[in-house]
Amino acid sequence: GENVEQHPSTLSVQEGDSAVIKCTYSDSASNYFPWYKQELGKRPQLIIDIRSNVGEKKDQRIAVTLNKTAKHFSLHITETQPEDSAVYFCAASTIGYQKVTFGTGTKLQVIP
Amino acid sequence: DVKVTQSSRYLVKRTGEKVFLECVQDMDHENMFWYRQDPGLGLRLIYFSYDVKMKEKGDIPEGYSVSREKKERFSLILESASTNQTSMYLCASSFGQALLLNTEAFFGQGTRLTVV
Numbered sequence: 001g002e003n004v005e006q007h008p009s010t011l012s013v014q015e016g017d018s019a020v021i022k023c024t025y026s027d028s029a030s031n032y033f034p035w036y037k038q039e040l041g042k043r044p045q046l047i048i049d050i051r052s053n054v055g056e057k058k059d060q061r062i063a064v065t066l067n068k069t070a071k072h073f074s075l076h077i078t079e080t081q082p083e084d085s086a087v088y089f090c091a092a093s094t095i096g097y098q099k100v101t102f103g104t105g106t107k108l109q110v111i112p
Numbered sequence: 113d114v115k116v117t118q119s120s121r122y123l124v125k126r127t128g129e130k131v132f133l134e135c136v137q138d139m140d141h142e143n144m145f146w147y148r149q150d151p152g153l154g155l156r157l158i159y160f161s162y163d164v165k166m167k168e169k170g171d172i173p174e175g176y177s178v179s180r181e182k183k184e185r186f187s188l189i190l191e192s193a194s195t196n197q198t199s200m201y202l203c204a205s206s207f208g209q210a211l212l213l214n215t216e217a218f219f220g221q222g223t224r225l226t227v228v
Binding site for chain 1: 116143145147152153154155156157160162168170171202206216217219220221222
C-alpha cells in the first residue's frame with residue numbers, strides 16, 4: 001500500500017519568512033496530492049491540491065510542487081503570518097480509488 | 113456549506129464496552145471515511161465506504177467494524193473497547209464517482225474517545 005512520509009514534524013519560523021514542508025510517497029500510481037490545514041481544536045480543511053499532470057500550483061501565498069520522478073511533493077508558504085500556525089498534513093491517493101493516505105503532520109509555528 | 117457531523121465531541125467508555133461512533137453528512141457524498149488521529153502518527157485510515165452497504169478496510173481496521181445502511185450515515189463500531197483505542201476519531205466524506213477526479217474530503221469536528 002501507499003506510504004507517505006512528511007518532514008519536518010515541527011517547524012518554527014519568524015513572521016514574514018517562508019516555510020517549506022516536504023513529503024515523499026511510495027506508490028507510483030498515486031496521482032492526486034492534497035494538503036490539509038488543521039488549526040488547534042478544529043477539523044482538517046483542504047488548502048491546496050495538485051494532480052500529477054502538473055508540476056506546480058499556486059494560490060496566493062501558498063504553492064505546491066510535485067516531482068513525480070523522485071516521488072516527492074512540497075508545500076511552500078511565503079510571507080508567513082501568525083494565522084498560518086497550525087498542523088499541516090500532506091496526502092496521496094490514486095484517482096478512481098478513494099483511499100487517501102496521510103502523512104504524519106507538521107506543526108508550524110509562526111513567531112510574531 | 114458541507115456539513116459532516118459526529119454525534120459526540122467527547123466520550124468516556126470502559127474497557128470491554130461496545131462503542132458506537134456516528135457520522136452524518138448532508139451533501140449526498142458517496143465516500144465516507146473513519147480516521148484516528150494520534151500525536152506523531154497523523155491521520156490513519158480505519159475503514160472507508162464508497163457506497164451504501166459497501167466497506168473497505170483501511171490501514172488499521174483491527175478491533176473496529178463499520179456500518180453504512182444509509183448514504184448519509186457511517187458508523188464506526190468498537191466491538192470491545194480497549195485502552196489503546198483511546199484517540200481522536202475523525203469522520204470525513206467526499207464526492208466521488210467511478211473515474212472521477214478525486215475531490216476534497218470534508219471532515220467532522222472529531223470525537224475524542226477515552227477508554228478507561
